[in-house]
Amino acid sequence: MSGVFLVGHGGFEKLEYRHDIPVPKPGPGEVLIRVAAAGVNNTDINTRIGWYSKGVTSGTESGGTQGFVSAQDADASWSGVPMSFPRVQGADCCGRIVSVGDDVNPERIGERVIVRNMLRSYVDYRPFECWTFGSECDGAFAQYAKAPSRETYKVECDWSDVELASIPCAYSTAEALLHRADVRKGEHVIITGASGGVGSAAIQLAKRRGAFVSAVAGRDKAKQLLALGADQVLTRGESILGTLDKNSVDAAIDVAAGPGFRELLDVLKKGGRYAVAGAIAGPIVELDVRSLYLKDLTFFGCTFQDDVIFENLVSYIERGEIRPLVVKTYPLQDIVEAQMDFLSKKATGKLVLVIPQ
Known part of the structure; x- marks a missing residue:
């Protein structure tokens, strides 16, 4: 099959578009999927460049093209386990x-x-343990992919394949952040990186909860983000203190x-509650511990996701409560161009790869 x-770990030269990749075979409890579309995400780029290594102390953009010399293969994956x-x-x-493996209902074929x-x-x-699809196991940058049946969700809606492909990583990350921070109706939420995939998803999902949203993004993105909610x-x-008062926000x-x-x-x-699931501007920050304990703040590191997160997303889609913002698509063989555009941060919303059929 064709795939990437x-x-x-390293620069774009580490991505090879090939036509001789073996088609995976579903094992017991697994399904084989003919992939139609796959989104572009920070986690894919961060894994490629080795950004998760503790040897890297700067933001993603500084190594997005060529990788990081300081990255160590031993801890360059998000899980800290060496990549295969x-x-x-x-x-x-x-x-x-x-197709389906043993112990999977064949009626699932065609979903x-x-x-x-x-x-x-x-x-x-x-x-608090999990594998990332496309990191600890093969993912969607190919014509076929296998996955556990019980974690492969049928979705009934009028969305395009490209729109659906924009959901899993960005929207589940955003929903998990809001879920862990327990964002509620009437609360004031500030969202950073608001023009990206996770940030734009978080705007929609926070508004769905009835929150007041202050979004942080480039000046040229304001009109689009206001239209998004x-x-x-x-x-x-x-x-941000030029606009927001001290002690005025419920959750970050x-x-x-x-x-x-x-x-x-x-x-x-x-x-107040602070929830984090990324460090695109840099992983090393200055913390005055007095701010943490004197204000009785709660910090949430958000990687692991409770099962209800993805189940809720599917229900939001099927009830028409959210709508993705896809700004550009690319054929899979143009993955380098897609990642370059992603790193430029010029687009608001999701970039999606279309897989050859």
Whole structure:
């Protein structure tokens, strides 16, 4: 089959579009999916460049093209376990089931599905353990992919394959952040990286919960984010204290970290909640521990996802409560162009790869 092999940590040269990749065979409890589309995500790029290694202390963009010399293969995956190469990446998958393994109802063949990107089947559903689709196992950057049947969800809606493929990673990350921070109706939420896939998803999902949303993004993205549902847009790189008062925000939903971290704690109310699932602006931050304990703040690191997260997303889709924002598509063989555009941060919303049929 045709697909993209990641052959090691590093620059774009580590991505090889090939036509001789073996078609995977579903084992017991698994399904084989004819992939139609796959989204582009930070996690795929971060894995390629080795950004998760503790030897890297800067944001993704500085190594997005060529990788990081300081990255160590031993801890360069999100899980801290060395990667196996070659690997078919791709955390987002939309397609149709074409065959099933033992113990799977053959009536599932033909279903249009999406795959939960944080897989628990392969770790026996142990708490706070999971595999990422496209990291610890092969993912969606190929014509076929296999996945656990119980983590492969049929979705009935009028969305296109491309729209469905934009959901798994970004929207589950955003929903998990809001879920862990327990965002409720009437609360004030600040969302960083708001023009990206996770950030734009978080805007929609926070508004679905009835929250007031302050979105942080580039000045040129304001109109689009307001149309998406944000109540106000704060310009990235400028002090948020110029717009928000200290102790005025109930929850911070952060995927940026970096230099803006300190002010997020300043604007949180006493008893406020800070939830983080990314550090695109830089993983090393300055924390005055007094802000943490004197304001009785609660911090949530959000990688693991409870089962209800993905189940809820499917229900939101089928009830028409959310709608993805896909801004551009690419044929799979143009994955380098897609990742370059992703790293440029010029687009608002999701970039999606279309898989050859």
